[in-house]
Amino acid sequence: MTIRYPNGKIYKPQVESIAKKDTGQKKNDISFSNRGKTLEDELNETNNFYLNRQIAVIHKKPVPVQIVNVEYPKRSAAVIREAYFRTPSTTDYNGVWNGYYIDFEAKETESKTSFPLKNVHAHQIKHMEDVSNQKGISFTIVRFSKLERYFVLPFTVLLEAWNNMERGGAKSIPLKVFESSTYEISPGYNPRIDYLSIIEKMITNKEC
Amino acid sequence: MTIRYPNGKIYKPQVESIAKKDTGQKKNDISFSNRGKTLEDELNETNNFYLNRQIAVIHKKPVPVQIVNVEYPKRSAAVIREAYFRTPSTTDYNGVWNGYYIDFEAKETESKTSFPLKNVHAHQIKHMEDVSNQKGISFTIVRFSKLERYFVLPFTVLLEAWNNMERGGAKSIPLKVFESSTYEISPGYNPRIDYLSIIEKMITNKEC
Numbered sequence: 001m002t003i004r005y006p007n008g009k010i011y012k013p014q015v016e017s018i019a020k021k022d023t024g025q026k027k028n029d030i031s032f033s034n035r036g037k038t039l040e041d042e043l044n045e046t047n048n049f050y051l052n053r054q055i056a057v058i059h060k061k062p063v064p065v066q067i068v069n070v071e072y073p074k075r076s077a078a079v080i081r082e083a084y085f086r087t088p089s090t091t092d093y094n095g096v097w098n099g100y101y102i103d104f105e106a107k108e109t110e111s112k113t114s115f116p117l118k119n120v121h122a123h124q125i126k127h128m129e130d131v132s133n134q135k136g137i138s139f140t141i142v143r144f145s146k147l148e149r150y151f152v153l154p155f156t157v158l159l160e161a162w163n164n165m166e167r168g169g170a171k172s173i174p175l176k177v178f179e180s181s182t183y184e185i186s187p188g189y190n191p192r193i194d195y196l197s198i199i200e201k202m203i204t205n206k207e208c
Numbered sequence: 209m210t211i212r213y214p215n216g217k218i219y220k221p222q223v224e225s226i227a228k229k230d231t232g233q234k235k236n237d238i239s240f241s242n243r244g245k246t247l248e249d250e251l252n253e254t255n256n257f258y259l260n261r262q263i264a265v266i267h268k269k270p271v272p273v274q275i276v277n278v279e280y281p282k283r284s285a286a287v288i289r290e291a292y293f294r295t296p297s298t299t300d301y302n303g304v305w306n307g308y309y310i311d312f313e314a315k316e317t318e319s320k321t322s323f324p325l326k327n328v329h330a331h332q333i334k335h336m337e338d339v340s341n342q343k344g345i346s347f348t349i350v351r352f353s354k355l356e357r358y359f360v361l362p363f364t365v366l367l368e369a370w371n372n373m374e375r376g377g378a379k380s381i382p383l384k385v386f387e388s389s390t391y392e393i394s395p396g397y398n399p400r401i402d403y404l405s406i407i408e409k410m411i412t413n414k415e416c
Contacts, residue, residue: 057338059298064270065288080273083288090267094302096309099343103304130265135307 039108039143042192043093049191050097056196058095058102064088090127091138097196100203101136103128104195108143114172115142115153117165125162128155137208141185141195144175150185151178152198154208247316247351250400251301257399258305264404266303266310272296298335299346305404308411309344311336312403316351322380323350323361325373333370336363345416349393349403352383358393359386360406362416 037045040060050056069082091105105128107119120140128138138155153173161173178184183198202208245253248268258264277290299313313336315327328348336346346363361381369381386392391406410416 051338054338054341057335057342057344062270062272062294062296063275065273065275065291067271067273077292080288080291080293083273083291084285085288086270088270096311096339096342096344099309101304101307101309127265130259130262131304133262134265134304136265136304 039106039141039145039193042187043106043141046191046193046195047093047095050196056095056097056102058093058097060093061088061090087121087123089123091124097199100199101131101134102196102199103131103136104139104141106141106143108145110145111172112144112146112175114174115144115178116172117162118171120158120162125159129159131155137199137203139199139208141193142178142182147175148187149178150187150193152183152185152195152202153178154182154202156208157181247314247349247353247401250395251314251349254399254401254403255301255303258404264303264305264310266301266305268301269296269298295329295331297331299332305407308407309339309342310404310407311339311344312347312349314349314351316353318353319380320352320354320383322382323352323386324380325370326379328366328370333367337367339363345407345411347407347416349401350386350390355383356395357386358395358401360391360393360403360410361386362390362410365389 044060047056047058047060050058064086065080065083066086067080067083069080071079071081073079091103093106094101094103096102105120105124107115109115109119131138132155140153140155140158142151142153143149144151157177158173161170161177165171183202185193185195185198187193199208252268255264255266255268258266272294273288273291274294275288275291277288279287279289281287299311301314302309302311304310313328313332315323317323317327339346340363348361348363348366350359350361351357352359365385366381369378369385373379391410393401393403393406395401407416
């Protein structure tokens, strides 16, 4: 059965996180040094580190689902028997660090040369713009998985590329632009992806 | 089958949002002026108002579920066939307003005389404390449903009552304490529960 929105548009589920799990084994083979972890794993570890050291309170939001049917078996946990993935209305991560509102999305690409903008959704751009207007700090963490390179992509740089695409320009952001106009994160041991040290730099330089 | 954590503790699902739906009809009969809406409905309306007027970007977080089994039928949406409710690790609402990190929980009580602290979980107190330490603004919106009265309960007041309970004191916060030491919200038409006007006052008075 095709699920439709009230306006007749066909519902397309967000299966990203499930898909990631399915390909987990494959990813294990690609790289030794990140030990097969997804970017999500690495960021969860980093955020736990921040939380335990009282550096920041930043969490990944749960995957939004529309629950249709729940069973309540006797003497055991309620089981959801029918539910559907919903389109998230925001980015995946947010929280607070030293009085700053932090809000970001995490994206991985297999490309070695550019970050395809099809990874980003229009509603996410809208959300990031709203956050920036409220003086929140908004960015995207991009992992070039094959290269094992990580970047903090400030919203201003993303928006420029997005608007350019809307005017008929390039549909991706070249690695060279990342090298010249964004901030590279050197992955470490603990925290794995220390993005807050980059944000601190950006604030000092008044670049966010 | 009983679901257990690795430490052997029995898993108790959070079925709050489902329970609310189940009793929706009953609530319709209690009050005419809030038209049977739950506090969650009222806050979602309020947050939409704030978002559309570019006043603030504040969202309810999705209910966290552990997905175990998903079906991918041909030509239709993926269906979650087995999933379980997880305990949320944070409060339900967060976002940004004019550079401030806003983080709160919403609670309803049927009591006419006091707010039972069993409505609050230890991990939420911990989270609110962490948020306050990071200079975020943390509070609870409490609705006395039978009285149709709404209050912003600052974290400091909640924490005092909580610590008092831990030392063997009262297990609830009397309505009188709400009247003397918290901020009452007069429900309106649009926005319904204008809690940000209260937060603005609290900031001006340096009370948060």
